[in-house]
Amino acid sequence: AQSVTQPDIHITVSEGASLELRCNYSYGATPYLFWYVQSPGQGLQLLLKYFSGDTLVQGIKGFEAEFKRSQSSFNLRKPSVHWSDAAEYFCAVSTNTGNQFYFGTGTSLTVIP
Amino acid sequence: DGGITQSPKYLFRKEGQNVTLSCEQNLNHDAMYWYRQDPGQGLRLIYYSQIVNDFQKGDIAEGYSVSREKKESFPLTVTSAQKNPTAFYLCASSISAGVSYNEQFFGPGTRLTVL
DSSP states (O other): OOEEEOOOSEEEEETTSOEEEOOEEEOSSOOEEEEEEEOTTSOEEEEEEESSSOSEEEOGGGOEEEEEGGGTEEEEEESSOOGGGOEEEEEEEEOTTSSOEEEOOOEEEEEEO | OOOEEEEOSEEEEOTTOOEEEEEEEOSOOSEEEEEEEETTTEEEEEEEEEETTEEEEOTTOTTEEEOOSBTTBOOEEEOTTOSOOOEEEEEEEESOTTOTTOOOEEOOOEEEEEO
8 A cells, every 4th residue: 555654744954954854655556756845824835846857856946855775755845944844745656547646644844943 | 836826814704604715726726625624534525526617515515515616716505504514725726637647736725713
């Protein structure tokens, strides 16, 4: 069965520091992986996605993610965090039929000045 | 501007009442989805529709119903059979279901509170 684990419920970083949010997936076939961001009381916005090719994926707002098949991971990174990055981040995997997404439980990011 | 609209943004319901949440998209997407979001539980799929006049149950469909009479509209009814309906509800769409790398686009959500 497909599943996504985000081990960190909450992370706090200082503005300007680097960030890494962890995501592990369980899926038997080739995974299609996504990272979304959600501001409080809002919908989700796509940051980036991976479905083939280069394992290092660039996204919007300076985010990137690296797909590591051997570790079943798709961690999200940003070299320097801005206060506006404070939000909830969700990792998701799509099934090979594309009918369903499976979301992790999210990681809440707090940015301190 | 293309996108997904959900209304209302906030909704209050008395116990025992049915309530309908609206979702409209002008992206010309075939597939639409309803999710429920609770703190610490991520998003859980309620229903999805791949095409007009067709829809399938997701993981938590009990106590909910949907219709898909038009491509751009996918309303969700929360019935009195739903035991704990207070939650944040998100509607999403994608170009087509059945294509794994198509991302889903999300509306701004409706927060439902049962009084």
